[in-house]
Amino acid sequence: MKKFVSLILVFLFLSSCKSTSDFQTFYNDHKATASFSIGLSGTLGRMFIPKKEKELLGPLLKKASHYRLMVFQENDQKTTKHFSRFIKGHNYEQLVRISENKERIDVYFQEDKDAIIRELIVRIKTADEFVILACKTALTSEDIAILSASFKKSIQ
Numbered sequence: 001m002k003k004f005v006s007l008i009l010v011f012l013f014l015s016s017c018k019s020t021s022d023f024q025t026f027y028n029d030h031k032a033t034a035s036f037s038i039g040l041s042g043t044l045g046r047m048f049i050p051k052k053e054k055e056l057l058g059p060l061l062k063k064a065s066h067y068r069l070m071v072f073q074e075n076d077q078k079t080t081k082h083f084s085r086f087i088k089g090h091n092y093e094q095l096v097r098i099s100e101n102k103e104r105i106d107v108y109f110q111e112d113k114d115a116i117i118r119e120l121i122v123r124i125k126t127a128d129e130f131v132i133l134a135c136k137t138a139l140t141s142e143d144i145a146i147l148s149a150s151f152k153k154s155i156q
Contacts, residue, residue: 022090022110023119023134027068030079036071042135060120060147064135072130080130083123092121102127116140 031037045067046054054061072079092108099105103126110119117139124131 022086023068023121026083026086027070027134030072030082031070033076033079034070034072036069038069040067040069042066045135057147060135060137060139060143063138063143065138066136068132068134070132072132073128076130080125083132087121092119095120117144 027037027039042061042065045064046061049057049061087108090110092110094106095109096107097104104124106123108121108123109117112118117137120135120137120139122131122133124133
């Protein structure tokens with residue numbers, strides 16, 4: 001009986017642990033239709049970021065553990081619809097939306113129960129491309145405040 005109870009407890013524990021991010025499922029489902037897709041570890045991804053941007057994005061880069069990048073053709077309406085349904089269906093919240101002419105940037109995030117941002121997704125739509133950049137993070141509200149202050153300094 002102890003073995004049976006132990007087995008059930010182990011199963012419940014493992015099933016409650018999330019081994020992949022929500023975006024990982026979207027990435028796996030759509031990487032074959034992307035013009036370009038790549039996944040990089042946080043360390044490797046930081047190597048490609050210029051020094052000036054590293055200073056600007058300090059807390060985000062320090063706490064980002066994995067990046068996924070996908071590039072689609074703009075006329076790929078099917079993927080655009082799937083992405084919109086994915087965002088709504090996985091309880092992402094919109095952090096920022098910037099629109100100018102026919103170009104648009106949306107930033108979405110997903111928090112855990114401790115109010116720590118676990119995933120950030122940036123969607124960029126231009127006249128000829130649809131780009132998605134996702135990163136796994138562990139950002140707190142203090143990190144967001146530091147990022148916000150850093151952006152304000154860079155705009156001035």
